[in-house]
Amino acid sequence: GAVVSQHPSRVICKSGTSVKIECRSLDFQATTMFWYRQFPKKSLMLMATSNEGSKATYEQGVEKDKFLINHASLTLSTLTVTSAHPEDSSFYICSATSDRMFREQYFGPGTRLTVT
Amino acid sequence: AQSVTQPDIHITVSEGASLELRCNYSYGATPYLFWYVQSPGQGLQLLLKYFSGDTLVQGIKGFEAEFKRSQSSFNLRKPSVHWSDAAEYFCAVGASGTYKYIFGTGTRLKVLA
Numbered sequence: 001g002a003v004v005s006q007h008p009s010r011v012i013c014k015s016g017t018s019v020k021i022e023c024r025s026l027d028f029q030a031t032t033m034f035w036y037r038q039f040p041k042k043s044l045m046l047m048a049t050s051n052e053g054s055k056a057t058y059e060q061g062v063e064k065d066k067f068l069i070n071h072a073s074l075t076l077s078t079l080t081v082t083s084a085h086p087e088d089s090s091f092y093i094c095s096a097t098s099d100r101m102f103r104e105q106y107f108g109p110g111t112r113l114t115v116t
Numbered sequence: 117a118q119s120v121t122q123p124d125i126h127i128t129v130s131e132g133a134s135l136e137l138r139c140n141y142s143y144g145a146t147p148y149l150f151w152y153v154q155s156p157g158q159g160l161q162l163l164l165k166y167f168s169g170d171t172l173v174q175g176i177k178g179f180e181a182e183f184k185r186s187q188s189s190f191n192l193r194k195p196s197v198h199w200s201d202a203a204e205y206f207c208a209v210g211a212s213g214t215y216k217y218i219f220g221t222g223t224r225l226k227v228l229a
Contacts, residue, residue, distance in 0.1 A: 004159075006159075032215050034215075034216070034217075041224070042221070042222075043206065043219045043220065043221045043222050044160075044206070044219050046216060046217070049214070049215075049216060091157075093159055093160070095160075097215050102167070103148050103167075103210045103215055104150075104162070104165060105215070105217060106162075107152075107159040107160040107161075108159050109158055109159040110157070110158065110159045112157070
């Protein structure tokens with residue numbers, strides 16, 4: 001099956017700093033990647049959709065300048081949380097798909113971000 | 117508007133008992149439906165999916181789900197639950213015209229020994 005990885009799995013950063021999370025499709029080319037945020041004991045909230053080579057499409061209420069998304073290649077998307085604050089602490093999950101996968105998304109293992 | 121409802125926030129069953137997790141959707145056309153499972157601190161694993169055809173879908177780990185258009189439902193079932201099935205279960209529908217998913221709020225399953 002298709003495999004998606006995320007790095008790092010856990011990160012702790014200080015308030016005001018930026019942190020980058022990587023999402024990689026290991027054995028397929030992902031034309032589309034998604035970034036989700038999940039609060040404790042809550043469902044997944046879609047933050048943005050990124051297509052390779054184009055700007056990400058953000059969901060309503062998600063700050064584009066705070067959550068920078070780059071999808072520079074068919075196997076890599078990055079989420080950068082800029083000027084992080086404690087309220088940005090969360091579990092971030094990416095998923096990937098392609099035109100050949102007919103709507104099925106493959107999910108990464110998630111990244112636990114803690115901002116102190 | 118498209119939506120997914122999982123009416124049960126928590127469900128507790130005894131090991132060996134049968135299980136049914138409910139999922140209702142609101143969608144104007146034939147939906148693409150998914151069930152995912154999430155263990156604590158982990159990503160999501162696909163259990164099964166429905167796109168078209170046979171309305172009874174078999175998945176991994178002994179799970180199955182039945183698409184009922186008349187009831188707008190896609191309930192997940194398992195005849196005999198194992199302690200390792202304790203996890204969070206999410207139902208999702210594929211949004212029209214995009215690859216986006218709309219997730220339900222999830223059902224947390226607890227299994228009693």
